[in-house]
Amino acid sequence: MPELPEMETYREFLNHNILHKPITNVEINREKSINTGVQTFIETVKGANITFVKRRAKHLIFELSSGQFLLLHLMLGGLMFLGTSKNSPARTKQIILSFGELQLNFIGLRLGYLHLLNQNELDEKLSELGPEPFEMQRDEFLEKLERKKGALKPLLVDQSFIAGIGNCYSDEICYQARLHPLRKASELSDVEKNRLYESIKPVLSRAVQFGGYIDFPMYEGDKQTGRYNENTYVYEREGEKCPRCGWTIGRVEHSSHKSFYCPKCQK
Template sequence: MPELPEMENYKILLNQKIAGKNITDIQINREKSINLNPEIFKRKVLQQKVISINRRGKHLLFQLQTGQVLLLHLMLGGWMFFGLESERPKRTIQVQISFGDFQLYFIGLRLGYLHLYSEQEAEEKLSHLGPEPLINSLTLNYFLEIIEHKHGRLKTTLIDQEFIAGIGNCYSAEICFHAGILPLKDIDHIKEPERIRLYHSLRSVLQEGIKYGGYMDNPVFKGDTITGGFNMRCQVYDREGKRCNRCGANIVNEIISSRKTFYCPNCQM
């Protein structure tokens, strides 16, 4: 599932491609991917200029000139591709938005969605989300304050979108590894020095994930050399049975709250 770095990468690249351009056509191949009657959806969106693309947690917000917002959540298996019709991926397309000769393809939206809301409605839909992990207002002191009220396993807390927005399976594993803390560890047993380390690891890993285009390697456009670059830099995620790059022990995979959880049993305490 795309997480904060993947969605931030989409935000950056799509702003370069479609910000300031008008939507010239829309194809809805799966009505459940949108929240309105297809004809009403088209009428409200066609010929609208995309002013900008913003991100909140794992969501993208396409800001239209009318003040309305296309709210996207890719969920599990969702991705996007921007290109000419001749470059169309050989995959099932749930929604297709045209910008002249170029198309933005929404793929794998079996669980995900592209909904049209007013700005206020979009804010309400996202109001449950916790703070963004990389904003200046999430200081170390604030992080220590909010984690003080959490209990249970660290992994479960890190992927809780109401605690901090945007972290999922991949980056929770990488953050815990970077900090040298077991994701299975109960937060009540994590002392302040470890919590401080966790805060700095959280910011460091997410910034690196953004820098290298996230871990999901479906290109956003033909010739895209950025997207997916973090995949080869993952230290524990999806590396079960492989050697830890830090200590040489074998990476372990356990299920916590129905989620795969990767870690090094030797150098994470």
């Protein structure tokens, strides 16, 4: 599932390529991917411009010139591709927004969605999300952490605790902080709590620089998106050598979560 770095990569790219261009056509191939009737959605979106693309947690928010918003969550398996009908991937597109010949394809939205919302509806939809990692101050993080007792992995992926982190980057953050992903938050020393906080932004920043880990191109010739997949330290690297100490990377499962970690570095 795309996490903060993937959605930030998409956001930056889209802001450079689709802003202030009239939406000339809207194609809906799966009605369950939207939250209104097909005709209402098309009539509202067609002819509008996207004035800005924001990110909130794992969502993208397309601001429309009409004053309304399109809220995107790709969920598991969702992807986007910007191109033309000539280079469009041979994949099922649930929604296509056209800007003249340019097309923004939403692929794999069987669990994901693109909802048309007004400001109040958007605020309500996002109201339960926790703070953004890049905006969260140390004191706020430590205060929230103080109230938690459970394991770090499920805590870091809890969107009400901190927004935008999922399975991949929670593992990478725990590795950076030298903490076992199943350590209890209540058992951390002050030094360890601070080390955890200090690991979040560098891990996410590095991932953004590498274009995230979802290695499906955003456009034809895209060599940036998904490069973090080749640069993870522990995620999906079970059996490989730890880049820090040379020990064998392991995997542990807890509830519905699997975590990759170094047994030597992350006690």
